Amino acid sequence: MLSYNIILLLVFIIISPFLLYKAITKKRFRYRLFDRVIPKAVQEKDYILVHLASLGEAKAFLNIKDTIENLFKKKIIFSVTSNIGYDYLKKEGFDVFLAPLDFYFLYKKLFNDNLPFLSIFFETEIWPAYINFFKNNHIRIFLINARMSEKSYKFYKKLKVFFSSISKFDVIIAKSQNDKERFYKFNKNVKVCDNVKYALQSKKFEYEFLPILKSHNKKIFVFSSFHCQELDFLSKAIIRVLSFGYKVVLAPRYLEDLPLFEKMLKDLGLDYNLLSSMKNTIKDCILVDSFGVLEAIYSISDKVFVGGSVAGTLKGHNPIEPAIYKNFVFCGLYMDSFKEEVGFLKKLGCLAQINDIDELSNYLKQPNLAFCDLEQKRQQIIECYKRVFLKFVTQA
Known part of the structure; x- marks a missing residue:
């Protein structure tokens, strides 16, 4: 751990000019910067700590928050890495x-002296020192x-000396069988409960x-979480969607x-x-310039195009929330x-991956595109988490 922190410190010093530039030009990089280098001591006692990254992860965890609090009879407090979360x-x-x-x-x-009763890390938040x-x-x-991901798996294998921390999780609950198999190379106590x-x-x-x-009587088409790298595709797609009589709502990933x-x-x-x-x-056309309102817009929209998915440098965003x-x-x-999620929603017939604008048009010409009913899946996941955590309660 000492060697990891020494290397991290050296990297931090080397890239500090770049970080300073980012802090000056991007609000999210300078957001509450002093809290990250001079943290205030936690005052809560006998609690559960949940560490996650972003807004999407925060919303996802809240799906099972009550289940965990009811099992352990303890308050949850959050640790996050992003200003949005x-x-x-x-x-x-x-x-x-x-x-x-x-x-x-x-x-x-x-x-300080106020350690949690239990700590829960979410998705890819594998911070060795933490x-x-x-x-x-x-x-x-x-x-x-x-x-x-396969790429992360190869990276962790190469730097196994630093990511031996994966083996230190008491329990890993993977979101898919493929994820379980990769984590199993580092930790033998892996369960699967599907994507929370x-x-x-x-x-x-x-x-x-x-x-x-x-x-207004028009159906609503949402372009959600689009990045600036996707503007060329987006400009063509908006014109095409408007030609089919939709009202368009456009939500940039970063305000x-x-x-x-x-x-x-x-x-x-x-x-x-x-x-x-x-x-x-x-x-x-409505441009979203407010924070945290996308889910509300999904509740009245008809079709959603999830951004972060049409530029090769990006890896997509969660398609489940609009579904x-x-x-x-x-x-x-x-x-x-989100490979598994895309595959699952495709099988249900309520998601399509688009290669070009003409393919999008072909779908829009279809009068009755299907939507998903995910209530049964929701209940299955809640019960799975109850079983895994209940086993922990009885063993603790």
């Missing part, structure tokens, strides 16, 4: 802090909804913009890229509304982070 959990009223840089001594300062700190203090550690993101339960929302969007999306719409000659200032009279709200889902060919 932090803001969302704060807004929802949860106790949350930003995880510091992965140095062992920072965790000693962070937790994990070793808990293990050295005899705290049980779970990795849940665990995923490991399927356990999302649809909600009702009361945003002021929803009745305005619904008051800091909003000016680029506005420029694209202006270059296309399209009138648009910003969601935050939308009034009773709205245009056929939960009975949307037909489109995505591009680059969905490496």
Whole structure:
């Protein structure tokens, strides 16, 4: 662990000019920076710590939060790595802090004498110093909804000396059989409970913009979580979708890229509304400039194209959330982070991977594209997590 932290420190020093540049130019890189290098000590006692990265992971974990709290009869507090995840959990009223840089001594300062009863890491959050700190203090550690791509598997094998921390998880709950087989090379106590993101339960929302969007008789097509690298495809796709009579809602992945999306719409000659200032009279294109509202928009939309999937440098975003709200889902060919989910939704007939604009048109010509009913899958996942955690309760 000492060698890992020395190497991490050297890397941090070498790339510090780049990090400084990013902090100046990108808000999310400078967000609460001092909390990451001078963490405030946790004050809670006898709690469960859940560590995750982003907004999507936070929403996914909340699907099973009540199940875990009811089993252990303890409060959950969150540790996160992204500003988006932090803001969302704060807004929802949860106790949350930003995880510091992965140095062992920072965790000693962070937790002081207030260690958790149990620690739960989510998906790919494998931070060697964080994990070793808990293990050295005899705290049980779970990795849940665990995923490991083929590329990550090869990387971990090459640097096994640093990622031996994977073997220190008391239990790993993988999201697929393929993930289980990869994790099994590092840790023999691996279970499968499928992707916890399927356990999302649809909600009702009361945003002021929803009745305005619904008051116009056109069906809603959402382009969600698109990156600036995808603007060329997006500009063609929006024109094509509008030609089929849809109202288009466009949500950039990062709000800091909003000016680029506005420029694209202006270059296309399209009138648009910003969601935050939308009034009773709205245009056929709405640009989302507000944080944390996509799920609400999914609840009234008809079709969704998931971004992060049409540029080869990206790996896709979660197609499950729009499917939960009975949307037909489109995505591009680059969905490496969600291969199993894409395959599952394809089998149910409610997702299509699109190679070009003409293929998108062919689907839009079909009058009754299917939607998914995922309630049975949700119940199966909740029961699976109950079984695994209940076994832990009886053994603890």
